[in-house]
Amino acid sequence: MVQESMEVMTLDDEGSSCDAVTHLQSAMEINYESGFDFRVKKGEDAHDLRREVIGGEPVVLAMVADGHGGSAASAFCRDFIFDAFLERANGDASAESLQAAGRDAFHRAHAEVHAIPGCTAGCTLTLCAVNEQRGELTCCNVGDTLAYLVSSELAGTAQMVSADHRIDHSEEERARLKALGGNLGKAVGPDGQPGGPIRVFPGGLAVARGIGDADCADFVSCEPHVETRTLPDDFVLVVATDGLWDGTTLKQVTRIALKARTPEATAEKLLKLSVKLCGLFDDMT
Known part of the structure; x- marks a missing residue:
């Protein structure tokens, strides 16, 4: 106890x-x-x-x-x-x-x-x-x-x-998102260059699981x-x-x-x- x-x-x-x-x-x-x-x-x-x-x-x-x-x-x-x-x-x-x-x-x-x-x-x-x-x-x-x-x-x-x-940290989640048709990549910064964590698009989320995110409903679990x-x-x-x-x-x-x-x-x-x-x-x- x-x-x-x-x-x-x-x-x-x-x-x-x-x-x-x-x-x-x-x-x-x-x-x-x-x-x-x-x-x-x-x-x-x-x-x-x-x-x-x-x-x-x-x-x-x-x-x-x-x-x-x-x-x-x-x-x-x-x-x-x-x-x-x-x-x-x-x-x-x-x-x-x-x-x-x-x-x-x-x-x-x-x-x-x-x-x-x-x-x-x-x-x-x-x-x-x-x-x-x-x-x-x-x-x-x-x-x-x-x-x-x-x-x-x-x-x-x-x-x-x-x-x-985090998509960056999970090969399993990256595979799941790709299977659902998500596009994985980094956001483009003010200098026109990609940077930051891997995200799923459309939506641009850096985490593959969460609550809500209606605009990313096809991908977020x-x-x-x-x-x-x-x-x-x-x-x-x-x-x-x-x-x-x-x-x-x-x-x-x-x-x-x-x-x-x-x-x-x-x-x-x-x-x-x-x-x-x-x-x-x-x-x-």
């Missing part, structure tokens, strides 16, 4: 009733009240954190979404995904049930965003469910908002519990990567958008997560490091 040693952390989060979750209220405040200038670049990220009881078993839920083309999709997922997940779980907190609930909730969210009149916004989405009683983590994700499990029991390494669906892990007794779960992962190394994240004493301290150190190394090039959640 996972008890007080559990730390479920996103880089800025709202608190809830349990101790592990309440710590994260301070982590959210770090983003706005520290001496560093943490201005939001686009304001399209969304996140939420909640502790629920499913079939008598305490489960901590965390979600992070990185929006593009506006905040409509990410904001919708923040308000929708937990309730859809809980409805589908229907009182069963087994790993099989939570995996099925995640898949169903992602497909429902995708359809609902598509149904918003005139909306072509999209987002990545990562949903983590920590079953405290069983000591299990179930993670579902689309896109490049990644989740890593860090523990001294894992030889001091960070283990990814999500999948990276909302089918999430889903996996369940048995948790070590002492762990930190880091869930973050690409604004963090693109600016730091896994070695740096692991070292900070293992040394910091609280989730808010971990969040503060990771944010400061990322801004110091790369500046404010993207939203960071």
Whole structure:
């Protein structure tokens, strides 16, 4: 069973009733009240954190979404995904049930965003469910908002519990997109030269899986990567958008997560490091 040693952390989060979750209220405040200038670049990220009881078993839920083309999709997922997940779980907190609930909730969210009149916004989405009683983590994700499990029991390494669906990084996704008739290439910059990550056209998306993106409906898949892990007794779960992962190394994240004493301290150190190394090039959640 996972008890007080559990730390479920996103880089800025709202608190809830349990101790592990309440710590994260301070982590959210770090983003706005520290001496560093943490201005939001686009304001399209969304996140939420909640502790629920499913079939008598305490489960901590965390979600992070990185929006593009506006905040409509990410904001919708923040308000929708937990309730859809809980409805589908229907009182069963087994790993099989939570995996099925995640898949169903992602497909429902995708359809609902598509149904918003005139909306072509999209987002990545990562949903983590920590079953405290069983000591299990179930993670579902689309896109490049990644989740890593860090523990001294894992030889001091960070283990990814999500999948990276960036077209640049996935040969499997490139093959899938080509089979659907997508054209892969790089966007042309102001100098007339191609640059940046590989994208799929029409649409120009750099991730092959996501929620929404009605203008790229022929290519974007909302089918999430889903996996369940048995948790070590002492762990930190880091869930973050690409604004963090693109600016730091896994070695740096692991070292900070293992040394910091609280989730808010971990969040503060990771944010400061990322801004110091790369500046404010993207939203960071």
